[in-house]
Amino acid sequence: MELGIKGLRALVTGGSKGLGLATATLLASEGATVTINARDAARLKVSAGSIGGKFVAGDLHSADAPAAVIAESVRLMGGLDLLVCNAGGPPAGPFESFGEEAWQNA
Numbered sequence: 028m029e030l031g032i033k034g035l036r037a038l039v040t041g042g043s044k045g046l047g048l049a050t051a052t053l054l055a056s057e058g059a060t061v062t063i064n065a066r067d068a069a070r071l072k073v074s075a076g077s078i079g080g081k082f083v084a085g086d087l088h089s090a091d092a093p094a095a096v097i098a099e100s101v102r103l104m105g106g107l108d109l110l111v112c113n114a115g116g117p118p119a120g121p122f123e124s125f126g127e128e129a130w131q132n133a
Contacts, residue, residue, distance in 0.1 A: 031057030037109035038100045040087060043070045047113040052078050059109065062100045089112045 037054045041047035044062025046121035051074075056060045065071050068084035084100045085092040087095035101107050 028057070030057045034110065035108040036060045036104040036106050037111065038062050038064065038107055039111040039113060040064045040096070041103055041113035043067060043074045047098065047111070048074050050111055050113065053081060054109070055080055060104050064096050064100070083088055
């Protein structure tokens, strides 16, 4: 697949596993420079290594974290062209069963 993103710089949140890692892997295979973000630094290091990317650990639920994660990603890659917002959501189950707190923590 040719997405026309070779040389672009991408940040993928929730990128240490699952859909986020799959997205980061595809972006890297298309020639993008990729930084992944998630809370677990140890898992991030392994996942970033598997795609030849960079990583920035941080919990995006914290008020200051989004700006810090973006700033560090820009520093690591020399800029930012693509942002994939893939941070995890509420726990699995029928959405009708989630209270306000579950949605706020998503």
